[in-house]
Amino acid sequence: MIQDKIIVSIGGGQVTGVRETALQIQENLHQLFPYIKVSVIDLDEMANIESKKYTDKDYDFNAVYDTLITKPKHESLEIVLLCGSYALYDANINNLSKLKVFLDSEGDKRLINMIRSKNVNTPERLDSCITEYLDHLRPEMNKYIEPTRAHADVIIPSSNESIGSAIIVDGVVKIIEDKKGGIDHKRKLFPQLDFQLERLNVEKDRYYDLS
Numbered sequence: 001m002i003q004d005k006i007i008v009s010i011g012g013g014q015v016t017g018v019r020e021t022a023l024q025i026q027e028n029l030h031q032l033f034p035y036i037k038v039s040v041i042d043l044d045e046m047a048n049i050e051s052k053k054y055t056d057k058d059y060d061f062n063a064v065y066d067t068l069i070t071k072p073k074h075e076s077l078e079i080v081l082l083c084g085s086y087a088l089y090d091a092n093i094n095n096l097s098k099l100k101v102f103l104d105s106e107g108d109k110r111l112i113n114m115i116r117s118k119n120v121n122t123p124e125r126l127d128s129c130i131t132e133y134l135d136h137l138r139p140e141m142n143k144y145i146e147p148t149r150a151h152a153d154v155i156i157p158s159s160n161e162s163i164g165s166a167i168i169v170d171g172v173v174k175i176i177e178d179k180k181g182g183i184d185h186k187r188k189l190f191p192q193l194d195f196q197l198e199r200l201n202v203e204k205d206r207y208y209d210l211s
Helices: 018-032 061-069 091-096 107-117 123-151 161-181 191-204
Strands: 005-012 037-042 078-083 099-104 154-157
Touching (some): 018 078, 154 161
C-alpha cells in the first residue's frame, strides 16, 4: 500500500459519466483540501483504440499500476482518482484502491447517451451507432464491465451524480481524517453513510438492463 497516496477507483458502464463524476469530485476535493494534489487518471483515454477489441486487452493494466505506485515528488499526500469502464477490473489495482465505486446505469440510457455524445443526426449514423452498441458495447458490458460491480465498495446510480459525488467525497474525507488520526485504515469506511447508501440501493433495485 502506498502510504502517501489515496487512490480512488471509479468504474461503470460506457457513457455513464464516469469521467465527469471524477472531475466533479476533483473540484470538490480541491475546495476542501487546497494543499493536497488531486489528480485524475482516465483509463479510457489510455486504451488502445487503433485496434480496439472491446475487451480487457485494450488496456495495459501493468503500466497503470506502475503509475499508481510511483511516489509523489513533492507533495506529502496525493489523491488519485482513477476513472474508466475498467477501473475496477484489475486485481492489483483494486488492492491499491482505498475506495472503489461503480456508477450504475441501465442499458437503454447508455445507448441514448452514446447517440447524443456522437451527435447522431442522420439515419446512417444512427444505424452505425446502434450496430456498434449491439455488436460490441453491450457484449463488452455484460462480459467484462458488469462483473466488476462485485469489487465495488459502493454502487451508485449514475442518475444521482450530485449525491454520488457527495458520498465519494465524504468517503475520501474520512480516509484523510483516518490518516491524520492514525486510525486503522482496514476498517470499513461506510457505516457513517448507511442512510445515503440505503436510499441509493433502494433506487438501484428499480433498475433493469437492456440485454
